[in-house]
Amino acid sequence: MKLKRLLMALLFSLGATLLTLRFALPMTAQADYPSDSGEEIFLPVLNALTPAALSPGLYIDKKAPPLVNAGEPITYTLTVSNVNISPLTNLVITDALPDGAFYRAPTTGTVILPGGGTACLTGTLNILAWQINTLETNASISVTFAVTANRTITNSQYGAAADGGFRAAGSAPVVTKIRHRIYLPLVMKPPPKINALEATQAIQSFDNRVRLIGGRPTTIRAYIDKASAIHARLYGFHNGAPLSNSPISAENGPLNLNSASTQDDLNSTLNFHLPDGWRDDLDFYVELTSPDGSQVYSRYPSDKKMSLNFSPVSPLEVVIVPIAYHHNGQIYRPADDYAALTDWTYRMYPLGQPLIVYSHAEYHFDGDLNTYGGWSDLLYNITGFRNQENPNSAVHYYGLIPTSSDYHLALGGLGWLPGENYAKKYLAAIGYDRSDNNYGSKTMAHEMSHNLGRMHVDCGNPSDPDPNYPYFGGVIGEYGYDIVEHILYPPAETYDFMSYCYPRWISDYTYEALYARRQLIAASSRAEETGESVKILQLSGRIEIEGTQGSLRPVQQSMGLPVAGEGEGLYRLELLDAQGNPRYSYKFDPQPIASEAGLAERGFSFNLLYQAGDSSARLFFGQNLLDEVDVTVR
Numbered sequence: 014m015k016l017k018r019l020l021m022a023l024l025f026s027l028g029a030t031l032l033t034l035r036f037a038l039p040m041t042a043q044a045d046y047p048s049d050s051g052e053e054i055f056l057p058v059l060n061a062l063t064p065a066a067l068s069p070g071l072y073i074d075k076k077a078p079p080l081v082n083a084g085e086p087i088t089y090t091l092t093v094s095n096v097n098i099s100p101l102t103n104l105v106i107t108d109a110l111p112d113g114a115f116y117r118a119p120t121t122g123t124v125i126l127p128g129g130g131t132a133c134l135t136g137t138l139n140i141l142a143w144q145i146n147t148l149e150t151n152a153s154i155s156v157t158f159a160v161t162a163n164r165t166i167t168n169s170q171y172g173a174a175a176d177g178g179f180r181a182a183g184s185a186p187v188v189t190k191i192r193h194r195i196y197l198p199l200v201m202k203p204p205p206k207i208n209a210l211e212a213t214q215a216i217q218s219f220d221n222r223v224r225l226i227g228g229r230p231t232t233i234r235a236y237i238d239k240a241s242a243i244h245a246r247l248y249g250f251h252n253g254a255p256l257s258n259s260p261i262s263a264e265n266g267p268l269n270l271n272s273a274s275t276q277d278d279l280n281s282t283l284n285f286h287l288p289d290g291w292r293d294d295l296d297f298y299v300e301l302t303s304p305d306g307s308q309v310y311s312r313y314p315s316d317k318k319m320s321l322n323f324s325p326v327s328p329l330e331v332v333i334v335p336i337a338y339h340h341n342g343q344i345y346r347p348a349d350d351y352a353a354l355t356d357w358t359y360r361m362y363p364l365g366q367p368l369i370v371y372s373h374a375e376y377h378f379d380g381d382l383n384t385y386g387g388w389s390d391l392l393y394n395i396t397g398f399r400n401q402e403n404p405n406s407a408v409h410y411y412g413l414i415p416t417s418s419d420y421h422l423a424l425g426g427l428g429w430l431p432g433e434n435y436a437k438k439y440l441a442a443i444g445y446d447r448s449d450n451n452y453g454s455k456t457m458a459h460e461m462s463h464n465l466g467r468m469h470v471d472c473g474n475p476s477d478p479d480p481n482y483p484y485f486g487g488v489i490g491e492y493g494y495d496i497v498e499h500i501l502y503p504p505a506e507t508y509d510f511m512s513y514c515y516p517r518w519i520s521d522y523t524y525e526a527l528y529a530r531r532q533l534i535a536a537s538s539r540a541e542e543t544g545e546s547v548k549i550l551q552l553s554g555r556i557e558i559e560g561t562q563g564s565l566r567p568v569q570q571s572m573g574l575p576v577a578g579e580g581e582g583l584y585r586l587e588l589l590d591a592q593g594n595p596r597y598s599y600k601f602d603p604q605p606i607a608s609e610a611g612l613a614e615r616g617f618s619f620n621l622l623y624q625a626g627d628s629s630a631r632l633f634f635g636q637n638l639l640d641e642v643d644v645t646v647r
C-alpha cells in the first residue's frame with residue numbers, strides 16, 4: 014500500500030508532462046501472487062519526461078547482455094546512484110518491459126521481486142517497480158530481473174524518482190539480440206514414427222504372409238521415415254508377462270536416414286534379433302528413441318501390442334551314411350564336417366533348430382559313380398538302410414559321397430521325389446561332399462527337399478519343373494534373409510534352390526511347401542505303431558516302362574519293420590510260399606527319383622514280412638507279371 018500511495022503522489026506531482034499508463038489490478042487474488050485490492054493505480058513511465066524535468070544528482074544505468082540464445086534468460090541490472098549531498102528517500106525504480114519480453118507471462122498480478130520490488134503484470138504491458146526507503150549520499154543500489162524473449166528486444170523505458178522531485182530517466186536503449194539455435198529436422202518435424210514391421214526367419218513378404226517357425230532365430234525390421242540419430246527398443250511379452258532381457262535394443266542403431274527405410278537395404282531399418290526364449294508366441298511393441306534412449310519419440314503400435322504367432326515344428330533328423338568309395342583299387346572317404354554339410358538346410362528350411370545328425374557306419378560301395386546307374390544303385394541301397402532301420406520315422410537318410418580329383422562323378426546329388434501317400438517312405442538321398450562354394454551343403458538341401466515332395470524350379474533347364482511355381486524365371490519372389498550371416502537376398506536376382514541357377518535361396522513357395530510336407534509326415538509318424546523288429550524281406554526295383562517293363566533288385570533278408578495291410582496302387586508285390594502258392598500281396602504305386610542331369614526313373618522299396626519257406630517274390634502291374642526273383646534263404 015505504501016508503494017501505491019507513493020506512486021500516486023509521484024504521478025500527481027509530475028503533472029501534465031508525464032505520460033501516464035493506466036491499468037487495473039485484477040479483482041481475483043491468486044494464491045501465489047497476492048493482490049490486496051481492486052484499486053486502480055497509475056505508474057509513471059519516466060523516460061518520457063522532458064529533459065527539463067530531470068534533476069541532477071540521481072542517475073540510473075541499465076545493463077543487459079547483448080546476445081543470448083532464444084529461450085535463455087536475459088538478466089537486466091538497473092543501478093541507481095545518489096550523488097546528492099543528502100540521502101534520497103522513497104526512491105522508486107521502474108522498468109517497462111519491451112514488446113517481446115516475457116517476465117512471467119502470461120501471469121497477471123503483482124509479483125514480489127528479488128530485492129523487495131513489485132511487478133505489476135498484464136497481458137499487454139509489463140511494468141516492474143522497486144521501492145527503496147533510503148539511498149545514502151554517494152551510494153548506489155542495483156536491482157536485477159530476468160526475462161526471456163524469442164526476438165531482439167530493446168528496453169528503453171526505465172527510470173527512477175525520489176522525494177524532493179529527484180528524477181532520472183534511462184538515457185540509452187538497451188538492446189539484446191536473440192540467437193536462434195539451429196534445430197535438427199528431428200526437432201522441427203513431428204516425431205519420427207514406425208510405418209511397418211517385418212518379422213523374417215528366411216523369407217518374408219512385406220505384409221508378413223510367411224509363417225514364423227517356433228524356436229527359429231527371428232529378425233524384426235522396423236521401417237521408419239527419414240530421420241537423424243534414431244534408435245529403437247523392443248519390449249517383449251509372453252502371456253502378458255515381460256520376457257527376460259526385455260527391452261532389447263535395435264542391433265544396428267542409432268541410424269541416420271536420408272530417406273525412408275526400404276526393404277532392399279538391411280541397414281535402412283532398425284533391426285532386432287529376438288533372443289533365445291522369445292521365439293514362442295510373442296506380444297511386443299517398439300519405441301523409437303534418441304540414441305541414448307533417454308527420449309521416446311513414438312511407439313508402435315501406439316496403444317496396444319503386436320502379436321507374433323510361431324508354428325512349432327519337429328527337428329529335422331538325418332542319418333548320414335559315409336560312402337567308402339572303392340575306385341581303381343583305392344578307398345575314398347567323404348569329409349566328416351557334418352555341421353558344415355547341414356548348414357544350408359538349416360539356414361533355408363522352416364526349422365526351429367539346426368539339424369540333428371546321426372553318423373551311420375560307413376557303407377562300402379564299389380559301383381561306378383561316373384554313371385547314372387551307379388548313383389541310382391547307391392540310392393536304392395541307402396533307401397534300404399532306412400527302410401530296415403527307421404521305416405516309420407521322419408528321419409532322413411543321406412549317403413555322403415567323397416569328392417576327389419582322381420575320378421569324375423556323374424551327378425552332384427540324387428534323391429527320391431515321393432508323393433504324399435509315400436511321404437515318409439522315401440526320405441533318402443545321396444550327394445557329394447564338395448565344400449567349395451558350399452556346393453555339398455546346398456546339394457543336400459536340394460535333395461532332401463526332393464524327398465519332401467519338392468519338384469524342380471524352372472531355371473537352368475532342370476527336368477520336370479514344377480508347373481505351379483509362382484515366380485517367372487525361378488526367382489524367389491520375396492526378400493530372403495539369412496539368419497546366420499544376416500544378409501538379404503533380393504527377390505528378382507536370387508533363384509530358388511530347387512532350380513539349377515545361382516545365387517540360390519529359398520522362395521516363400523518352397524518354404525511353405527516344406528513346412529506343409531513335414532507336418533504331414535509328423536502327423537503320419539504319430540499315427541503309426543512302431544512294432545517289434547522281425548524278419549523281413551527288402552524288396553526294391555525299377556519300373557523301366559510304365560505298366561509293361563519292371564525289374565526287381567536282389568532281395569535282402571534282415572530284421573526290421575514290415576509294411577502293414579495290403580497297400581494300394583496299380584502295382585503289386587507278391588510272396589510265394591514253399592509250394593509256390595501266393596500267400597501275401599502288397600499293392601503300391603512306384604515313386605519317382607527326382608531327375609537330375611535329365612535322367613529319371615520310378616521305383617519302389619518295401620519291407621515285407623518274411624515267413625519260413627517263402628520261395629519267391631513277384632512284381633505285377635495289374636495281372637501282368639513283370640519280374641520274379643528267388644527269396645529262398647539258404
Ligand SMILES: [Zn+2]
Binds near residue numbers: 607609
Ligand atoms: Zn534336383
